[in-house]
Amino acid sequence: MTPFAVKDCALLVRMSGLPPAINLRELRERVAACSENVLFHHFCESLLRPAFDHPDYRNDFAVWAKWYLSDRVLAERLGILDPYTVKSLEELRAITLDIFDERLSEVVAIPSAAPGDEFYFLEATTVTFDTGERVNSPKELGAAIRKMTNGSIFFHFLEARRRIPVGMDDFSAWLKGEEKKNAKYIRALGSIDFYFHSLSNLKEEIIAALAKVERKR
Amino acid sequence: MTLSAYERIVGPSAITQLYRLGKRLKGRRIVHVNSTREGGGVAEILDWMVPLMCEVGLNASWEVIRGTEEFFEVTKNIHNGLQGRPVDISHRDWKIFQDVNEANMDRLRPILKSADIVVVHDPQPAFLLPLCEGRKGKWIWRGHIDISRPFRPVWKVLRTMLEKYDGSIFSMCEFAQSLPHTQFIVTPSIDPLSPKNRDLEPAECETVRSRFGLDPDRPLLVQISRFDRFKDPVGVIQAYRLVRKVLPIQLVLAGGSATDDPEGKAVLEDVLEAAGDDPDVHVLDLPPTAHETINALQRLADIILQKSTREGFGLTVTEGMWKGKPVIGGDTGGIRLQVVNHYTGFLVNTPEGAAHRIRYLLHHRERIGEMGKDAREFVRENFLLTRHLREYLTLILALRGDVTARILEV
Numbered sequence: 152m153t154p155f156a157v158k159d160c161a162l163l164v165r166m167s168g169l170p171p172a173i174n175l176r177e178l179r180e181r182v183a184a185c186s187e188n189v190l191f192h193h194f195c196e197s198l199l200r201p202a203f204d205h206p207d208y209r210n211d212f213a214v215w216a217k218w219y220l221s222d223r224v225l226a227e228r229l230g231i232l233d234p235y236t237v238k239s240l241e242e243l244r245a246i247t248l249d250i251f252d253e254r255l256s257e258v259v260a261i262p263s264a265a266p267g268d269e270f271y272f273l274e275a276t277t278v279t280f281d282t283g284e285r286v287n288s289p290k291e292l293g294a295a296i297r298k299m300t301n302g303s304i305f306f307h308f309l310e311a312r313r314r315i316p317v318g319m320d321d322f323s324a325w326l327k328g329e330e331k332k333n334a335k336y337i338r339a340l341g342s343i344d345f346y347f348h349s350l351s352n353l354k355e356e357i358i359a360a361l362a363k364v365e366r367k368r
Numbered sequence: 369m370t371l372s373a374y375e376r377i378v379g380p381s382a383i384t385q386l387y388r389l390g391k392r393l394k395g396r397r398i399v400h401v402n403s404t405r406e407g408g409g410v411a412e413i414l415d416w417m418v419p420l421m422c423e424v425g426l427n428a429s430w431e432v433i434r435g436t437e438e439f440f441e442v443t444k445n446i447h448n449g450l451q452g453r454p455v456d457i458s459h460r461d462w463k464i465f466q467d468v469n470e471a472n473m474d475r476l477r478p479i480l481k482s483a484d485i486v487v488v489h490d491p492q493p494a495f496l497l498p499l500c501e502g503r504k505g506k507w508i509w510r511g512h513i514d515i516s517r518p519f520r521p522v523w524k525v526l527r528t529m530l531e532k533y534d535g536s537i538f539s540m541c542e543f544a545q546s547l548p549h550t551q552f553i554v555t556p557s558i559d560p561l562s563p564k565n566r567d568l569e570p571a572e573c574e575t576v577r578s579r580f581g582l583d584p585d586r587p588l589l590v591q592i593s594r595f596d597r598f599k600d601p602v603g604v605i606q607a608y609r610l611v612r613k614v615l616p617i618q619l620v621l622a623g624g625s626a627t628d629d630p631e632g633k634a635v636l637e638d639v640l641e642a643a644g645d646d647p648d649v650h651v652l653d654l655p656p657t658a659h660e661t662i663n664a665l666q667r668l669a670d671i672i673l674q675k676s677t678r679e680g681f682g683l684t685v686t687e688g689m690w691k692g693k694p695v696i697g698g699d700t701g702g703i704r705l706q707v708v709n710h711y712t713g714f715l716v717n718t719p720e721g722a723a724h725r726i727r728y729l730l731h732h733r734e735r736i737g738e739m740g741k742d743a744r745e746f747v748r749e750n751f752l753l754t755r756h757l758r759e760y761l762t763l764i765l766a767l768r769g770d771v772t773a774r775i776l777e778v
């Protein structure tokens with residue numbers, strides 16, 4: 152089995168160049184026109200940005216709908232969206248727009264934020280680098296993950312799903328090199344409901360799932 | 369202080385990551401330029417950032433521009449204008465601004481011209497770039513202040529200087545302006561081991577309490593900030609008076625003035641007048657080196673106030689939260705990013721709003737402890753210098769390649 156190369160990453164956040172949205176209609180227009188990177192950032196990369204530990208929702212659109220549009224119905228519908236369960240970011244965009252359109256058809260007045268509370272569209276560059284560390288066998292994986300930074304967890308377990316093979320984390324992709332032998336590890340990783348975890352919690356979940364497999368061996 | 373000292377606070381993996389990033393930037397020459405060595409948040413950030421950048425392998429240095437009294441009066445006006453106050457800056461004033469930048473350029477040219485990266489902090493040295501012909505490296509402008517709604521005539525002039533930069537950094541996306549280069553978002557941070565934030569022995573706090581005649585048996589409210597109208601110290605006294613009618617509280621307004629802020633004296637006089645002869649309002653004009661005193665005052669406080677009407681980021685908010693205190697802050701700028709309403713403190717818009725939240729917390733004392741605990745952990749995760757340094761190193765690495773790429777392998 153080829154050793155697993157541990158990478159690390161850090162996020163560099165920048166303005167997307169899109170004008171901010173002040174109400175739901177403008178939010179809809181911008182989400183329809185924004186790049187996939189912008190969409191990915193607001194759905195997935197908020198984990199690497201300053202955010203309170205216990206946000207109500209994991210994506211920025213739901214948080215904004217709740218706090219600044221004061222539209223709890225919209226917030227709830229957006230909040231349950233899991234970007235990792237859809238096939239592509241375009242599909243995610245279509246689902247999101249559908250939720251916006253549905254809400255626009257229900258409300259009498261367009262939900263609006265106060266001046267100063269606009270939604271700003273951001274995107275990020277993920278700067279990645281090889282740590283030089285290697286994992287030689289599935290048995291070592293749990294201990295190696297314990298030493299990883301949140302950046303490594305994000306890159307290998309979440310960001311990986313945008314890369315080929317799409318929808319799969321790097322650890323599972325590596326374990327698939329010997330699929331039959333590593334089936335239990337792959338199943339354990341696949342059973343984690345990861346989207347609603349903070350990165351630190353996610354790390355603990357992955358370690359716990361791998362440890363459980365080890366104990367049963 | 370070396371990076372290893374922070375390991376017990378942020379964990380070993382965060383420190384390892386910094387060394388890994390630094391290794392890829394070994395020997396790169398980075399120069400920070402600002403306008404004061406002491407006083408204010410920028411100087412405090414550079415005080416730790418430059419040595420730590422050197423520790424991870426960069427060749428970093430910090431240059432301070434020299435200016436006349438007249439120059440700093442002009443730059444204070446520019447600062448106020450950028451934060452939205454209508455100000456009158458004449459052609460002569462802009463000429464003073466440019467002349468001082470030119471004089472500094474003559475002095476700093478060899479250092480700035482040969483640097484790989486120059487980070488210019490705030491407007492005072494912003495005109496250095498147009499003067500640096502044949503520069504080798506990339507120049508980034510770092511705006512620390514709230515320029516979300518600038519007074520347009522000031523912004524229009526400054527913009528002509530800033531648009532020549534290779535990129536800019538703002539503390540929040542609300543502050544970013546239309547500029548023809550990439551605008552990065554990097555929030556500031558505090559140093560948890562600095563004299564202003566390190567743990568103190570109870571005796572050290574008690575010494576400060578006695579020194580200023582503070583009563584240990586009555587609740588204490590503390591606002592630490594420069595004497596600046598945007599920090600609304602008079603509004604804090606108004607809030608105190610509203611609460612004082614029903615609760616026996618004490619208030620400390622402590623600050624000093626940065627060398628680049630000539631308006632501080634006039635504001636201090638206004639504050640003293642507003643305080644009158646009330647023995648429970650303690651207005652303390654502290655020297656810029658009174659870090660331990662500020663540290664102790666924040667720890668002695670029951671509630672930290674930062675009732676700013678405009679705020680770049682508000683490092684005093686971060687400091688208060690790091691000491692496990694809830695913060696009642698103005699609903700503006702970076703305070704919004706730190707004070708998570710009802711979780712780490714309260715956001716308020718008026719002296720009345722501040723008074724209401726003070727009374728709420730003093731009547732629900734258990735919430736002070738709960739919010740304070742959450743506030744400290746929130747700072748640990750997001751606003752300590754290790755995260756800040758990581759983002760700067762990432763930015764410098766990204767500047768070597770395509771800063772707009774989705775993934776950049778370095």
